[in-house]
Amino acid sequence: ETGVTQSPTHLIKTRGQQVTLRCSSQSGHNTVSWYQQALGQGPQFIFQYYREEENGRGNFPPRFSGLQFPNYSSELNVNALELDDSALYLCASSSGTGAWETQYFGPGTRLLVL
Amino acid sequence: KQEVTQIPAALSVPEGENLVLNCSFTDSAIYNLQWFRQDPGKGLTSLLLIQSSQREQTSGRLNASLDKSSGRSTLYIAASQPGDSATYLCAVKDSGGSNYKLTFGKGTLLTVNP
Numbered sequence: 001e002t003g004v005t006q007s008p009t010h011l012i013k014t015r016g017q018q019v020t021l022r023c024s025s026q027s028g029h030n031t032v033s034w035y036q037q038a039l040g041q042g043p044q045f046i047f048q049y050y051r052e053e054e055n056g057r058g059n060f061p062p063r064f065s066g067l068q069f070p071n072y073s074s075e076l077n078v079n080a081l082e083l084d085d086s087a088l089y090l091c092a093s094s095s096g097t098g099a100w101e102t103q104y105f106g107p108g109t110r111l112l113v114l
Numbered sequence: 115k116q117e118v119t120q121i122p123a124a125l126s127v128p129e130g131e132n133l134v135l136n137c138s139f140t141d142s143a144i145y146n147l148q149w150f151r152q153d154p155g156k157g158l159t160s161l162l163l164i165q166s167s168q169r170e171q172t173s174g175r176l177n178a179s180l181d182k183s184s185g186r187s188t189l190y191i192a193a194s195q196p197g198d199s200a201t202y203l204c205a206v207k208d209s210g211g212s213n214y215k216l217t218f219g220k221g222t223l224l225t226v227n228p
Contacts, residue, residue, distance in 0.1 A: 006157075033215065042118070042203055042218030043158070056214035090157055103216065105150075107157040 003027070004093050004106035012112045018079045021109045025072040025093030031055070032074040033103060034066060037088040049074060086113045116141045116208055120219035127194055128227050135189040135222045137204035142182050145213060149178050149189050150203040152221065158203065162189070166209070194226045 003026040013019050025032050031050045035043035045058035049068035063079040072093070078085055088110050092103035117140045127133055137147070146165045150158040162171045162178040164187070170179040177190040187204060201223050205216040 035216075035218075040220070042205075042220045043216075045215035045217070048214045050214075056212065058215065088155070092158075102160070102163060104160070105158040108155075110155065 004091065004104050006089075006091055006106040006109050008109060009107070010110045010112075012114065013081050014114050015081055015083060017081050017113075018077065019081060019111065021076045021078075021089050021091075021111070023074045023076070023091035023093070023106055025074065025091075026104060027072060029072060029093035029095050029104075031094045031101065032068055033092045033094070034074075034076045035090045035092065036060075036085075037090060037108070038084075039087070043090055046076070081113045083113050086111060116144075116206060116212075116217045118204060118206060118217050118219035120202075120204060120222050122222060123220065124223040124225075126225040126227065129194060129196060131194050131226075132190070132192050133194055133224070135191070135202050135204075135224070137187040137189070137219055139185045139187075139206050139217075141208065141210075142185050143209045144182065145207045145209045147178075147180055147187050147204060147206045148216070149176075149187075150205065152201045152203060154201075161202075191224075194224075196226045196228050199224055199226050 005024045033048040034046040037043040047057040048055045052068045068074040088108045090108045092105045094101040148163045149161045164180040175192040201221040203221040205218045
C-alpha cells in the first residue's frame with residue numbers, strides 16, 4: 001500500500017471529449033509524475049510537477065496538461081481524446097526530485113476511448 | 115535517448131524453479147535502476163531499487179544485480195511460486211538532464227505453473 005490513490009478506477013469516453021483524472025499523493029510528497037501505459041507496453045512518462053510547477057515533460061502533445069494543488073492532489077487533463085489515448089494512467093508521488101527520490105505509484109485509472 | 119529492453123517478453127516455468135529475468139539499457143549514465151511487479155490491470159509495486167554505486171540488492175527470494183558499465187541488470191527469483199505470476203518491469207533513472215523521469219522496459223510476463 002503506497003498511500004497514493006487515483007480516481008476514477010475506470011472511465012469510458014468518446015473520441016473528441018475531454019477527461020480529467022485525479023491523483024492524491026502521499027502526505028508530504030511535493031512531487032507528482034504521470035505515466036501512460038498502453039496495453040502490452042511499459043509506462044511512458046507524460047510529465048512531472050514539483051511544488052505546483054511543471055518540472056519536466058515527455059513526448060506528449062499539449063492537449064495533455066496537468067495541475068498540482070497544495071493539498072498533495074493533482075490532475076491530468078486530456079483534451080480532444082483520440083482512440084490511441086486508451087490506456088492505464090498511473091500517477092506516482094515522491095518527496096523531492098532528482099537522484100534520490102523514489103516514486104510511489106498509485107493503482108491507475110483505466111481509460112477507454114471509443 | 116535512453117532505451118530499456120527486457121528479455122524474454124514472456125516466460126512460463128513450473129513451480130519451484132529458479133529463474134532469471136533480464137533488463138538492458140542503452141545509456142549507462144544512470145542514477146538507479148528499479149524492478150517493479152505489476153498484476154493484471156493494476157498499478158506498480160516496487161520490488162528492488164539499486165543505486166548506480168551498488169552491484170546488487172536482495173529482498174527475500176529476490177535478488178537484483180546491476181552492471182552499469184555494460185548496461186545490464188538481472189532479477190533472480192528463487193524457488194518460484196504461483197503467486198509470483200505477474201509482469202515484471204525494470205526502469206532506469208537517468209543522471210542527465212532528464213533525471214526527473216523513469217524510463218521503462220516493456221516487461222516480462224511471468225507465469226508460474228503449479
